[in-house]
Amino acid sequence: MQPINSLPAIYQPLATYLVRKYEIDEERLQSILSCFKAVKVSRNEILISYDEVCKTHYFINSGCLRLFTVNNAGIETSRYFAFEGMFATALPSFIDQKPALEYLQAIEKSELLAISRKDFFQLVDTTSEFSNIYREILEIGFVNAQKRIYGFQGFDALEKVRWVIASQPNFLLRVSNKMAASYLGISPSTLSRAKSRL
Amino acid sequence: MQPINSLPAIYQPLATYLVRKYEIDEERLQSILSCFKAVKVSRNEILISYDEVCKTHYFINSGCLRLFTVNNAGIETSRYFAFEGMFATALPSFIDQKPALEYLQAIEKSELLAISRKDFFQLVDTTSEFSNIYREILEIGFVNAQKRIYGFQGFDALEKVRWVIASQPNFLLRVSNKMAASYLGISPSTLSRAKSRL
């Protein structure tokens, strides 16, 4: 793609993402981009809370967002980590407008582009290119969830660590042991021991 | 909805499913239905195999389909069970046309309506109602996968059994212990013991 003239630097990664797969003329691209507003968030900031209804979808310019929940016993389970160049939100709540039952948290100081649910679905309904992008977000989300289900079941701790290294090479470098353990479904001690046996 | 005149009985459940949420005029409904062909399959029949590229989406009139994989150690993991009135296929392969890395199997004698990938995506691209239906299939698939991830991690065998009873009341009545265990990520012995402690 050609870099687009007179586009604020902050919109560049999203513009690149949008035109990566589908042709979008510059006018339409501008009208999509104008729905997104820059937001800066600090480390550990919670963007969406358990009981909250999710009204916003985020594109990550820099930083990292985590989706996790906490069960009755106080155990954290992390479902997904999203890095630069990816979309993230509490998708079931965003879709159905029911309480999220999970948290969306920045685990690093992050720069995000936020779009409201209203604008998002307006784009989906009026712009076929954006409709394709939403479909792609859903497809990727689904495929990732499936990989995770198959990748974790019937594997011991060491195999899970090898699996995550193979499928997401930067994951363990970017995410704390504690959070990685809550993603892999093992205790931090076990993760620590497994890494020493690699 | 009104039952549609002169519709073969075999198309009735799919017609009901299609008009349930979106208005579809009769002509368009007919053109959608005409893409589906009835298929009868026997118990244990494999519809899509591990290395195969998936070319078909199925709607279930009666019976039950299972999605599962087998790892190097020969351990089966079941990801999903689909019953009457639901769509099922090896979705990642259906989307990307790469080998499925999983099996789609009928676990009961089943009556299905099959649509080819070509016809399916032609409907998605030409019929906005069907595009919405595909979006809904993806959304439901994603939400189910997420529920499963959160529902299983950090829970012991008994809690998993309680969870599956609460979220899918008919599941244990319909699916063998062995397959249910491979879905819950526990051994058949443990499932058997957990049920006796309910």
Place this chain on the structure above:
DNA sequence: CCTGAATGTTGACCTATGTCAACGTTTTAA
């Protein structure tokens, strides 16, 4: 309606991993 194969149940035993605690190191916020 029979029969053999597959499945479910239960007991004995073993191992991976969780828990808890101690300790050293890193991070962070004032």
Place this chain on the structure above:
DNA sequence: TTAAAACGTTGACATAGGTCAACATTCAGG
């Protein structure tokens, strides 16, 4: 810069649940 808190690592110990085997039961298919 520093003090306090959070985190990572490691050891000792406990236990849920896996494996294996024996037996009972169910069920599919002829």
